Amino acid sequence: MHYLNCCLLVLCLLAGFSYAGTWIENFDDGNTDGWRLVLGSEKHAEATVVNSELVFRQFNIGSTGGWLVLEASRNWSNYTLEMRFKFTEDVGPNDPKGAIITYNDTFDGIPEGGPNCPFLFLRPDGLVRGMLAINGAWFFPVTTQFPFSSGVWYQLRILVQGSHYELFIDGQHILTYDDDTFTSGGVGIGARDVVVHFDDVRITGDSVPDGGSVAVEVAGKLATVWAALK
Ligand SMILES: [Ca+2]
Numbered sequence: 001m002h003y004l005n006c007c008l009l010v011l012c013l014l015a016g017f018s019y020a021g022t023w024i025e026n027f028d029d030g031n032t033d034g035w036r037l038v039l040g041s042e043k044h045a046e047a048t049v050v051n052s053e054l055v056f057r058q059f060n061i062g063s064t065g066g067w068l069v070l071e072a073s074r075n076w077s078n079y080t081l082e083m084r085f086k087f088t089e090d091v092g093p094n095d096p097k098g099a100i101i102t103y104n105d106t107f108d109g110i111p112e113g114g115p116n117c118p119f120l121f122l123r124p125d126g127l128v129r130g131m132l133a134i135n136g137a138w139f140f141p142v143t144t145q146f147p148f149s150s151g152v153w154y155q156l157r158i159l160v161q162g163s164h165y166e167l168f169i170d171g172q173h174i175l176t177y178d179d180d181t182f183t184s185g186g187v188g189i190g191a192r193d194v195v196v197h198f199d200d201v202r203i204t205g206d207s208v209p210d211g212g213s214v215a216v217e218v219a220g221k222l223a224t225v226w227a228a229l230k
């Protein structure tokens, strides 16, 4: 018992003093708790969890898409954002359509004068844009191409280092851009006029605490170990 207490103390100290933390959202608990919809109106954007994947459906909303922001990430900075995503369905009449991934996001929706964030706009027709929204106005610093296929999962890695942004898809470097308007802020995932699936969202960085699905897993394992040794 004494030895176990020492082990737990060491584990707690390690957790408290670890440098780069990891936040994981795998949607395996079947819900979007901790995420909040910004921009879109609820009746035009649906975020549901199906088969442990986030299914984001957005349509007919006019000039903007919608996205879910991770409340816990609001004040994070200098992180690496990874996730899997795929396009599955074209549901809206508007163009352009595509997946939206925000970072250094202030979480200001349209009623609050936003959006205010850098973001990626990934289109099923293959256009990939590194973008900015500043008080609701759109800027397009960089545009390139990637040959997406509907129904195919892609692994994204996005480096968010202060004012510097880089995107990798399946390990391939896709784009880089710099802008110093936003140097900290949270993460969002969503879409405009398409259905996009997201899964295995993983955020690592010095300002990121260990948490999300990982905290649930670790807590579960500790409880199991404790029960076995007691
Ligand atoms: Ca959840």
Ligand SMILES: [Ca+2]
Pocket: 026, 027, 028, 051, 052, 053, 199, 200
């Ligand atoms: Ca999952």
